[in-house]
Amino acid sequence: MSQVLPPSVTKLIDAFSRLPGVGSKTASRLTYYLLRAPEDVSLALSEALVELKTKTQYCEICHNITEDSPCPVCRDVRRDQTTIVVVEDPLDVVAVERTGSYRGVYHVLHGAISPVDGIGPDHLKLKELVERIEAKPVAEVIIATNPNMEGEATAMYVKQMVEPLGVKITRLARGLPSGGDLEYVDTVTLMRAFEGRGDMK
Amino acid sequence: MGGGREHQKLTSISHKTYFEPDMQIDYLSLKNFRNYARLELGIPTGPVVLHGENAQGKTSLLEAIYYLATSTSPYTNSDRQLINWQVANDILPYAQVGADIITTERIMSRVEITLIMESEGTNRFRKELRINGVSKRRSDLLGMIGVVMFLPQDLMLVEGSPSQRRRYLDLTLGQVDDEYTEALNKFDKVLLQRNALLRRIAANYASKTELEYWDEQLAECAGVIIAARQRIIRELEGLAQDYHHDISGGREDLQLVYQPSFEPTVEGDGQQSFNLFGMDLHREMDAAEIAPQYREALLDNQKEEVERGMTLIGPQRDDLRFMVNGRDLSMFGSRGQARTGVLAIKLAELVWMKEQFGAYPILLLDEVVAELDARRRAYLLEQIKHVNQVLLTTTELSVLTNGFLSTATLWQVEEGQISPINSVDA
Ligand SMILES: [Zn+2]
Numbered sequence: 001m002s003q004v005l006p007p008s009v010t011k012l013i014d015a016f017s018r019l020p021g022v023g024s025k026t027a028s029r030l031t032y033y034l035l036r037a038p039e040d041v042s043l044a045l046s047e048a049l050v051e052l053k054t055k056t057q058y059c060e061i062c063h064n065i066t067e068d069s070p071c072p073v074c075r076d077v078r079r080d081q082t083t084i085v086v087v088e089d090p091l092d093v094v095a096v097e098r099t100g101s102y103r104g105v106y107h108v109l110h111g112a113i114s115p116v117d118g119i120g121p122d123h124l125k126l127k128e129l130v131e132r133i134e135a136k137p138v139a140e141v142i143i144a145t146n147p148n149m150e151g152e153a154t155a156m157y158v159k160q161m162v163e164p165l166g167v168k169i170t171r172l173a174r175g176l177p178s179g180g181d182l183e184y185v186d187t188v189t190l191m192r193a194f195e196g197r198g199d200m201k
Numbered sequence: 202m203g204g205g206r207e208h209q210k211l212t213s214i215s216h217k218t219y220f221e222p223d224m225q226i227d228y229l230s231l232k233n234f235r236n237y238a239r240l241e242l243g244i245p246t247g248p249v250v251l252h253g254e255n256a257q258g259k260t261s262l263l264e265a266i267y268y269l270a271t272s273t274s275p276y277t278n279s280d281r282q283l284i285n286w287q288v289a290n291d292i293l294p295y296a297q298v299g300a301d302i303i304t305t306e307r308i309m310s311r312v313e314i315t316l317i318m319e320s321e322g323t324n325r326f327r328k329e330l331r332i333n334g335v336s337k338r339r340s341d342l343l344g345m346i347g348v349v350m351f352l353p354q355d356l357m358l359v360e361g362s363p364s365q366r367r368r369y370l371d372l373t374l375g376q377v378d379d380e381y382t383e384a385l386n387k388f389d390k391v392l393l394q395r396n397a398l399l400r401r402i403a404a405n406y407a408s409k410t411e412l413e414y415w416d417e418q419l420a421e422c423a424g425v426i427i428a429a430r431q432r433i434i435r436e437l438e439g440l441a442q443d444y445h446h447d448i449s450g451g452r453e454d455l456q457l458v459y460q461p462s463f464e465p466t467v468e469g470d471g472q473q474s475f476n477l478f479g480m481d482l483h484r485e486m487d488a489a490e491i492a493p494q495y496r497e498a499l500l501d502n503q504k505e506e507v508e509r510g511m512t513l514i515g516p517q518r519d520d521l522r523f524m525v526n527g528r529d530l531s532m533f534g535s536r537g538q539a540r541t542g543v544l545a546i547k548l549a550e551l552v553w554m555k556e557q558f559g560a561y562p563i564l565l566l567d568e569v570v571a572e573l574d575a576r577r578r579a580y581l582l583e584q585i586k587h588v589n590q591v592l593l594t595t596t597e598l599s600v601l602t603n604g605f606l607s608t609a610t611l612w613q614v615e616e617g618q619i620s621p622i623n624s625v626d627a
Pocket of ligand 1: 063064070071074
């Protein structure tokens with residue numbers, strides 16, 4: 001079947017197929033949609049794809065995705081720069097921001113410890129967190145990694161590394177559905193989890 | 202050995218009175234389940250004999266009842282196989298098992314488990330449990346309805362692999378102890394991560410200090426698992442000894458010996474001792490006592506575990522041994538002795554479940570009666586006559602005694618259809 005399709009079509013189908021949650025069926029459907037759609041649709045898409053990589057970078061302070069470093073949150077003088085929420089992914093920052101009640105800053109680890117996936121502490125922005133706290137004193141570190149096994153393993157690590165610096169460490173966990181993903185927790189539950197955060201044992 | 206048997210002989214098998222609570226399935230509905238496109242079936246109490254050729258749907262009916270009680274199949278780990286693909290032509294194929302059940306408190310409840318494809322064309326299935334129309338978690342099903350299933354492959358329990366015996370313990374405990382099931386599931390996940398980490402350490406991609414968290418998690422789960430296994434084996438042994446003694450004509454003493462790959466000791470010195478003769482001198486310990494000892498043992502074995510790239514001690518390597526008169530049945534027993542041992546533990550399980558639930562569980566016997574010799578068959582049929590609800594499948598009615606048949610409801614199963622049999626020429 002692949003012979004009847006021009007390489008430029010199969011190339012895009014293959015590219016879509018590599019995305020998470022996209023099967024070969026959906027990949028084909030998207031490709032044929034773009035084939036039939038007006039040219040500006042695919043041009044806008046390709047432009048967005050290029051800009052995604054060329055215009056974005058990690059914030060030098062919190063390692064969130066940003067176009068300008070430091071990011072708007074780290075630059076915001078009205079935000080409390082001495083309270084840091086530690087999260088696994090940029091989408092978790094979005095989830096916490098959605099609550100509208102957090103006025104501190106973030107630290108994005110870019111993943112969680114998972115030996116099965118070959119991810120150890122060295123692959124995360126852990127060293128950067130320690131350096132950041134050493135450079136500028138911090139009052140509280142709130143660990144908001146996901147309430148699942150990998151998230152807990154990561155939380156343990158953050159705690160072990162930050163504890164010697166004499167910072168208050170709290171863990172966002174109570175009331176969150178265990179085994180879940182912070183990104184999908186509803187705003188009210190997340191707000192409550194913030195208010196009820198406890199010292200980490 | 203076999204302490205307390207003489208003065209306790211078979212008292213655990215109490216005779217039914219009118220005041221005793223029952224547990225039963227009153228009505229069963231199947232949709233797209235295995236051989237059945239659709240089935241609506243009232244189920245009487247007492248013995249029900251399902252007669253028919255192979256592959257007509259006898260076993261599927263028993264499987265459906267087991268599935269309803271435990272939300273797992275005794276035959277397969279693949280949910281896909283439970284769906285009747287010939288009739289499930291919806292966009293999202295599904296299978297459904299539903300039943301009106303009467304719990305020990307005499308309350309009628311409607312339980313429904315629906316297995317549905319997550320999204321079109323995937324191989325992932327989602328289980329939805331509803332009790333009286335309300336969406337519930339698996340653990341809410343616990344304690345509502347108990348089942349004991351006896352399959353021909355169970356006859357290999359003594360001679361079979363340790364994993365078969367562990368699975369037996371897991372399924373039995375899983376029906377009454379949610380904490381056990383949770384610990385078991387978590388243990389498997391942690392073990393996977395820990396083994397991966399051991400291999401990473403061996404390859405110098407990770408350091409030994411990273412083991413700390415996983416060791417702690419593993420030990421916490423292992424404590425729960427080991428404590429529960431210790432307890433159930435001791436309890437089953439007490440009950441099975443009477444049966445085994447009885448079936449063997451008083452010549453044999455059965456012992457069930459838990460053989461953990463890591464053995465906690467009461468003294469807490471972490472010494473591993475192999476119980477070559479199955480003498481268990483240790484008292485029962487709780488999870489909190491076991492966990493730190495297991496953790497200690499993980500540290501002691503760390504070097505070797507890193508070299509081998511896997512976790513060498515723990516519940517994943519446990520075994521349960523059947524000993525008769527001090528000898529291991531799997532090595533020194535005859536086939537008949539092994540079968541006596543299995544029959545004894547299954548009858549013990551029935552009473553054990555009764556003690557947990559406060560009423561006899563539903564007994565499901567799949568083709569197993571025909572596999573037993575006449576003497577053991579007669580013994581089994583005699584022992585189960587007080588069980589409130591028994592469903593039994595057979596290809597030949599002649600394997601059943603006339604006495605048993607006269608008390609039973611007889612059904613013919615053919616191509617996913619069930620019809621009553623009115624007269625028997627046995
Ligand atoms: Zn930033």
